[in-house]
Amino acid sequence: MVLEVRAGRFTKSAEEPGCCGEACNGVAPTKTLVSLAETELNLVALRHLAATQSAAEWVWLTRWSIEDALIAAYPPFQMGQFALRGEDFDAVSDLVRRQPDPVVDLGSVFGRPPNLELLRPDGLHPSLAGQQVIAKAVVDRLTA
Numbered sequence: 001m002v003l004e005v006r007a008g009r010f011t012k013s014a015e016e017p018g019c020c021g022e023a024c025n026g027v028a029p030t031k032t033l034v035s036l037a038e039t040e041l042n043l044v045a046l047r048h049l050a051a052t053q054s055a056a057e058w059v060w061l062t063r064w065s066i067e068d069a070l071i072a073a074y075p076p077f078q079m080g081q082f083a084l085r086g087e088d089f090d091a092v093s094d095l096v097r098r099q100p101d102p103v104v105d106l107g108s109v110f111g112r113p114p115n116l117e118l119l120r121p122d123g124l125h126p127s128l129a130g131q132q133v134i135a136k137a138v139v140d141r142l143t144a
Helices: 036-053 067-075 075-079 086-097 106-108 128-141
Strands: none
Touching: 036 086, 067 128, 086 106, 106 128
16 A cells, blocks of 8 residues: 655635646645644554554655755646645655654655756656655665
């Protein structure tokens, strides 16, 4: 089972249509959709669910580092009024690092600021090289 925690900034205006997944219309990046406190509660709930539904060992993955300027300049994100900030990802990653289980710190793997060769041109998604370093970091942690 793979679970991903996302941090985004969205707000809906009364006269505009709302968000569906990551395709958003009529949103302005002015408000965090899910607070950090709620995210922390969600992490606890996910861990509890996994512990009660499975005997699998649990390993957390932090988010990789992202490049805010590339995200802001990426035309599809601009058209969708979609915004993400590295500091939001870092705050969620800090919550993950505080969990009692093993953690793979992908922010450290990608670097701060991130190595741009590990990101696609949108500044958000990992490139093939980024996916390779993620896989290596997970395997290294699982075999340590």
